[in-house]
Amino acid sequence: MARPREFDEETVLDAAVRCFWRRGYEATSVRDLIDTTGITGASLYNAFGDKRALYQRALEHYVEGSISARIRRCESLPPYDAIASFFAEILSRSLGDRDHKGCMLVNAALDVAPNDPGFQEIVAAVLVRVEAFFLRSIEAGQSNGAITKSQSAENLARHLLGVLMGVRVLARVRPERALLEGVVETALALLKGPSRPDTAKP
Amino acid sequence: MARPREFDEETVLDAAVRCFWRRGYEATSVRDLIDTTGITGASLYNAFGDKRALYQRALEHYVEGSISARIRRCESLPPYDAIASFFAEILSRSLGDRDHKGCMLVNAALDVAPNDPGFQEIVAAVLVRVEAFFLRSIEAGQSNGAITKSQSAENLARHLLGVLMGVRVLARVRPERALLEGVVETALALLKGPSRPDTAKP
DNA sequence: TGAGTTTTAGTTCGATCGTTCTAGAATGCA
DNA sequence: TGCATTCTAGAACGATCGAACTAAAACTCA
Numbered sequence: 242m243a244r245p246r247e248f249d250e251e252t253v254l255d256a257a258v259r260c261f262w263r264r265g266y267e268a269t270s271v272r273d274l275i276d277t278t279g280i281t282g283a284s285l286y287n288a289f290g291d292k293r294a295l296y297q298r299a300l301e302h303y304v305e306g307s308i309s310a311r312i313r314r315c316e317s318l319p320p321y322d323a324i325a326s327f328f329a330e331i332l333s334r335s336l337g338d339r340d341h342k343g344c345m346l347v348n349a350a351l352d353v354a355p356n357d358p359g360f361q362e363i364v365a366a367v368l369v370r371v372e373a374f375f376l377r378s379i380e381a382g383q384s385n386g387a388i389t390k391s392q393s394a395e396n397l398a399r400h401l402l403g404v405l406m407g408v409r410v411l412a413r414v415r416p417e418r419a420l421l422e423g424v425v426e427t428a429l430a431l432l433k434g435p436s437r438p439d440t441a442k443p
Numbered sequence: 444m445a446r447p448r449e450f451d452e453e454t455v456l457d458a459a460v461r462c463f464w465r466r467g468y469e470a471t472s473v474r475d476l477i478d479t480t481g482i483t484g485a486s487l488y489n490a491f492g493d494k495r496a497l498y499q500r501a502l503e504h505y506v507e508g509s510i511s512a513r514i515r516r517c518e519s520l521p522p523y524d525a526i527a528s529f530f531a532e533i534l535s536r537s538l539g540d541r542d543h544k545g546c547m548l549v550n551a552a553l554d555v556a557p558n559d560p561g562f563q564e565i566v567a568a569v570l571v572r573v574e575a576f577f578l579r580s581i582e583a584g585q586s587n588g589a590i591t592k593s594q595s596a597e598n599l600a601r602h603l604l605g606v607l608m609g610v611r612v613l614a615r616v617r618p619e620r621a622l623l624e625g626v627v628e629t630a631l632a633l634l635k636g637p638s639r640p641d642t643a644k645p
Numbered sequence: 646t647g648a649g650t651t652t653t654a655g656t657t658c659g660a661t662c663g664t665t666c667t668a669g670a671a672t673g674c675a
Numbered sequence: 676t677g678c679a680t681t682c683t684a685g686a687a688c689g690a691t692c693g694a695a696c697t698a699a700a701a702c703t704c705a
């Protein structure tokens with residue numbers, strides 16, 4: 242029909258994620274986005290609507306490529322390993338995050354969600370999905386004995402979600418390996434339940 | 444010497460806290476502050492320096508009146524009760540927080556701290572103090588048998604700090620009683636250790 | 646090839662940002 | 676009472692914000 246766009250939408254979204262992730266919504270200007278993505282203002286508004294809409298697309302792009310992908314990766318493992326592997330990835334990401342950007346979703350939870358019901362719902366929905374992944378893994382683990390039954394699966398899943406949020410926040414302010422590992426280690430030990438003789442080395 | 448100021452510094456700081464707490468640093472304009480505090484722009488700049496300095500004063504004011512005060516309140520209780528009471532206050536605050544402002548310090552951790560080394564240090568230092576409170580309580584509890592020794596006191600303290608951050612984040616996006624209580628309940632049960640017969644009701 | 650469409654690049658807009666300045670009112674001390 | 680000082684109120688500053696507009700370039704399809 243007409244002239245094809247010269248930019249790749251995926252590439253632009255990647256750049257937008259980088260922008261918003263590092264600086265947050267308010268602190269990122271449209272001019273920042275124009276410089277980083279390489280497309281012009283007109284193209285940006287034409288292709289995505291406005292700044293808010295671009296942020297939403299970027300956030301969804303991030304969630305799909307980072308969180309959903311992680312759940313898919315871990316879901317195929319045995320129940321306890323799925324959770325342990327999930328947190329191992331989080332720790333590795335957090336400790337290797339040189340500029341301490343944290344998790345874009347958690348950032349969004351405190352940045353845009355409180356002032357925008359639409360974003361609040363989006364963020365909440367993702368957290369529900371993460372909690373559901375924990376719950377599935379825990380229920381499976383409780384069935385095969387890998388995870389303690391001393392707490393309800395629902396509460397354990399809620400707890401893990403809380404711990405996950407906590408690690409993501411701490412990593413931004415106190416990115417110390419001992420601190421983050423300590424938080425997670427304790428949570429994983431809790432899942433195993435009261436230490437059983439067969440888990441201790443001779 | 445000269446004309447005394449007509450405003451009360453404490454009152455202005457309270458109003459500034461209210462402003463920054465609800466909207467964050469970037470989203471709060473100096474005009475917002477002028478309207479809410481009731482003082483004029485000139486008075487604001489004369490008395491506090493600039494927006495950043497006022498935010499710092501407001502944050503310190505908040506920490507002193509909210510976090511430090513809570514630690515003092517709980518510290519006088521028996522070890523386990525100190526922690527349980529601490530989290531009970533957090534839950535009560537979070538669930539009664541109609542506009543979901545969360546904790547101003549946690550907000551600061553993701554809002555101003557990442558882009559300002561000075562603020563990062565301030566926030567980190569407060570978190571160290573909270574962790575130290577947890578550690579003191581846990582060590583005391585481990586000594587008198589109220590708290591499990593199945594995990595090191597250091598890791599348990601780190602874990603509680605993580606859980607605290609997590610609750611504060613979740614409360615802003617999913618302020619559901621069952622969720623927040625589930626997160627905390629599990630953490631407190633963990634402190635008690637493997638369920639002992641004397642803690643179960645007949 | 647030429648009409649039609651959508652891209653591009655850059656300018657421009659009004660609003661608002663944090664900050665400063667100008668006046669004048671109010672106070673304490675000599 | 677009068678001078679020095681510090682307050683108040685509000686206008687004004689340049690800079691930057693998100694967004695829209697203009698015009699030329701690039702492409703498709705008939």
